[in-house]
Amino acid sequence: PAARGLELEELRKKVSEIMSSGSNIIATIFTHKHPDHIGNIKEIMNIYDAPIWASKETLDHLNIQDNYKILVEGDEFKLRGLSDVSIWSIIETPGHCPGHICINGESGIISGDNCVGVGTILVSSDEGDMREYIDGLERLKMIKPKMLFPGHGPLIANPEKLLNKYIKHRKNRNNKIIEALRSNITDSYEICHFVYTDSPDANM
Numbered sequence: 332p333a334a335r336g337l338e339l340e341e342l343r344k345k346v347s348e349i350m351s352s353g354s355n356i357i358a359t360i361f362t363h364k365h366p367d368h369i370g371n372i373k374e375i376m377n378i379y380d381a382p383i384w385a386s387k388e389t390l391d392h393l394n395i396q397d398n399y400k401i402l403v404e405g406d407e408f409k410l411r412g413l414s415d416v417s418i419w420s421i422i423e424t425p426g427h428c429p430g431h432i433c434i435n436g437e438s439g440i441i442s443g444d445n446c447v448g449v450g451t452i453l454v455s456s457d458e459g460d461m462r463e464y465i466d467g468l469e470r471l472k473m474i475k476p477k478m479l480f481p482g483h484g485p486l487i488a489n490p491e492k493l494l495n496k497y498i499k500h501r502k503n504r505n506n507k508i509i510e511a512l513r514s515n516i517t518d519s520y521e522i523c524h525f526v527y528t529d530s531p532d533a534n535m
Contacts, residue, residue, distance in 0.1 A: 332359050333370035333482075339378070346379045357408075358400070361385040362443030363431040364392040368482055386423070388430025402432060422471070426464025427452060433471065439478030439490070440471060446497050448484020461505065468498050 334342040349356060358381050362368060372393060383390065384400045406421040419436040427444045434441040444452055445467055454464045471479075472494040479487035487493050507526040516522055 332361070332375055333368045334375055335371045339371065339374050342375065343378055356381045357410075358382050358384045360402070360434065361389050361393075362433065362441065362482060363428050364389040365428065365444065368443065369393065386430035386432050388428075392430075422467075422474075424463075424467030424470065426460050426462070426467045427454060428458050431467075433467075435474060435476070437477075439480055439486075440474065440476040441480045442471065442487075443482045445471065445481075446479060446487070446493060447481040448487055450483060452497075461501065465498060465501050468494055468501070472498070 332342070346356065356379055359375070361383070363386075382398045382400055383393065383395050384402050385393070386403070387401050390399055390401060402421045404421060404423040408419055410417045410419065417436055417438070419434050422433040422435055422440070423431075424433050424443075424445050425431050431443060431445065433443060433445055445464075446452065452464075453459070454461050472491065476490050479490045479493070481487060504526060508522060511522045511525040514525075516525055
């Protein structure tokens with residue numbers, strides 16, 4: 332639903348397809364509160380009328396006053412198709428930012444910004460938590476999803492491979508920081524250079 336500008340017209344077309352097929356939109360679910368995932372919420376709500384489902388942190392950020400549902404760990408909802416019912420459940424993964432959630436179903440996990448198909452994930456010092464972020468990655472790995480549906484990039488057909496890569500990468504970075512401190516490197520700029528010797532452009 333993170334539509335803005337020209338993307339709003341694409342959203343209108345998708346909503347029209349959904350309605351003309353005889354289906355209904357039961358809710359808009361946000362994985363987290365960042366602008367590139369929320370989009371132009373006022374315009375989106377003008378295109379179709381559905382409750383907003385999200386974590387408390389995301390709803391507080393949006394300042395939604397009515398027609399909403401707070402999602403927490405273990406909440407479930409059902410989607411009824413022509414021949415079957417799929418059950419989806421909420422997983423709390425707050426490492427990327429407070430209130431971030433993933434959505435787990437039989438076909439895979441909607442991973443938001445927990446892991447993506449392109450680029451890298453920022454775990455910022457102002458609102459992120461690296462320990463919780465790695466814990467979230469390990470939780471997804473334990474579930475052994477068939478696929479990941481990320482917030483950016485294409486679907487991920489080999490989740491175990493990507494999750495292992497993410498976990499190893501983040502733990503290695505943490506270990507390099509500890510190594511720097513033990514080597515009496517305490518200036519943040521020098522620590523950055525020490526940690527990112529394998530990708531010096533990251534220091535720029």
